[in-house]
Amino acid sequence: MKSESNRKVLLIVPSRIMVRGIEGVFSDLGEFKVEGILSDISRTSEARLKNIDADIIIIDPVVFDYATRQSGRSKISEYSDAAVVALQTVTMEDDSWKQYDEVINIYDAPADIIRKLRSALSSHQESPATDSHELSSREKEILICVAKGMLNKEIADLYNISIYTVITHRKNITRKTGIKTVAGLTVYALLNNLIDSSSVE
Amino acid sequence: MGLICENVKDMSKINKEASRMVLSPSMKLADLIELNYSLLIVLSRLGIGLGFGEDTVEEVCRNHGIDLNSFLLICGIYTYDDYIAPDGLLKTGNPADVVRYLHSSHSFYLEDELRKLEDSLEELVAPCDSTQKKVIYRFFSEYRKEVENHFAYEENTVFPYVDALLHGNSRGGYSIEQFEENHSNIDEKLNDLKNIVMKYLPPVCDTVLRNSVLYHIFFLEDDLDRHTLIENNVLVPMVNRLEENEKRK
Numbered sequence: 001m002k003s004e005s006n007r008k009v010l011l012i013v014p015s016r017i018m019v020r021g022i023e024g025v026f027s028d029l030g031e032f033k034v035e036g037i038l039s040d041i042s043r044t045s046e047a048r049l050k051n052i053d054a055d056i057i058i059i060d061p062v063v064f065d066y067a068t069r070q071s072g073r074s075k076i077s078e079y080s081d082a083a084v085v086a087l088q089t090v091t092m093e094d095d096s097w098k099q100y101d102e103v104i105n106i107y108d109a110p111a112d113i114i115r116k117l118r119s120a121l122s123s124h125q126e127s128p129a130t131d132s133h134e135l136s137s138r139e140k141e142i143l144i145c146v147a148k149g150m151l152n153k154e155i156a157d158l159y160n161i162s163i164y165t166v167i168t169h170r171k172n173i174t175r176k177t178g179i180k181t182v183a184g185l186t187v188y189a190l191l192n193n194l195i196d197s198s199s200v201e
Numbered sequence: 202m203g204l205i206c207e208n209v210k211d212m213s214k215i216n217k218e219a220s221r222m223v224l225s226p227s228m229k230l231a232d233l234i235e236l237n238y239s240l241l242i243v244l245s246r247l248g249i250g251l252g253f254g255e256d257t258v259e260e261v262c263r264n265h266g267i268d269l270n271s272f273l274l275i276c277g278i279y280t281y282d283d284y285i286a287p288d289g290l291l292k293t294g295n296p297a298d299v300v301r302y303l304h305s306s307h308s309f310y311l312e313d314e315l316r317k318l319e320d321s322l323e324e325l326v327a328p329c330d331s332t333q334k335k336v337i338y339r340f341f342s343e344y345r346k347e348v349e350n351h352f353a354y355e356e357n358t359v360f361p362y363v364d365a366l367l368h369g370n371s372r373g374g375y376s377i378e379q380f381e382e383n384h385s386n387i388d389e390k391l392n393d394l395k396n397i398v399m400k401y402l403p404p405v406c407d408t409v410l411r412n413s414v415l416y417h418i419f420f421l422e423d424d425l426d427r428h429t430l431i432e433n434n435v436l437v438p439m440v441n442r443l444e445e446n447e448k449r450k
Binding site for chain 2: 178179181183187188190191196
């Protein structure tokens with residue numbers, strides 16, 4: 001288990017002022033730490049999104065264009081299993097906010113922000129089920145390792161994540177595919193061209 | 202509102218009780234099969250052939266030398282999802298007949314069902330490429346090995362123990378408690394196979410064949426579930442009783 005201090009936060013916030021403001025709140029109150037900052041959802045951002053093992057993502061939904069805003073949350077979960085909190089900088093339809101684990105308003109007091117991040121984390125852990133039924137890229141990577149016979153510890157070391165996170169990914173893989181055993185996952189990985197025949201000799 | 206809910210609950214309870222009453226020694230065996238045709242497989246495992254005419258459950262059991270109470274317990278588990286083995290039947294039922302049933306269903310799985318499933322699975326994946334076929338075959342043979350090991354433990358350890366206990370020459374060092382603790386799950390791989398066939402086989406596989414393999418897996422899953430229930434909820438309590446009697450001697 002990760003310690004309670006220094007939960008990793010990834011910001012997807014275009015405004016520099018707001019980024020500095022959030023960093024200021026975290027440095028005053030501890031518990032959370034900004035691990036990475038993205039100013040948009042471009043292709044290069046997607047790659048970084050995948051590689052940062054964040055506990056929470058704070059996103060300003062203005063990075064999505066109007067048409068994709070409704071599905072913003074599930075787009076994030078394609079790349080990361082972190083809890084996702086929206087930063088409310090503009091007014092939008094109520095439904096657009098409901099998809100997020102929490103919503104931070106720019107007028108929230110620092111303590112409220114921390115409280116909301118905590119509740120986002122705990123509600124996210126209670127129900128890891130995301131809307132997406134497809135495997136995320138990270139889940140696919142871990143599935144490939146499992147299919148090749150790697151142990152949880154080896155997978156954790158390879159991706160520099162905790163064993164706990166590996167186990168969570170594996171649970172999600174089983175929930176999405178319905179396949180529980182390693183032997184079954186190997187068959188799945190091969191049928192879906194995630195591994196080739198040389199890996200299953 | 203609350204009152205109505207209560208009434209509905211009571212009604213359904215009564216209905217269930219009523220249908221449970223139907224499973225009685227004096228009913229015709231043909232009517233029992235009409236009630237739940239999956240009992241056909243139970244009959245064949247107990248060596249009861251068809252053509253029993255108008256014979257009642259009691260008569261058929263007597264003619265075949267099968268303990269009536271054990272028969273009712275097995276049929277109960279096969280017929281009702283929420284069946285709780287009645288104490289009276291457990292007390293008077295003969296564990297030897299339950300073991301006989303379990304033993305013959307073991308050989309039924311290994312010699313008939315798994316072989317048939319393997320044949321139809323091979324036919325189903327025939328159009329796949331050779332690597333795909335290889336991993337699927339390997340998966341199936343691992344599954345079969347798991348089932349064989351699971352059954353072998355019961356055949357070589359548990360059943361002889363029950364037999365010895367029944368003949369009054371129990372050997373020390375083993376108790377049915379150990380069986381309860383070590384009773385492993387063999388349903389995971391079968392469930393995986395179901396998902397693979399249903400969701401992930403490439404489209405070149407024939408749909409009709411695929412359906413028939415799926416029907417077969419669903420049937421096996423249910424049957425193995427009932428099989429496990431008979432072990433855990435009928436055999437184990439019966440043997441517990443035997444062990445207690447043994448201690449009192």
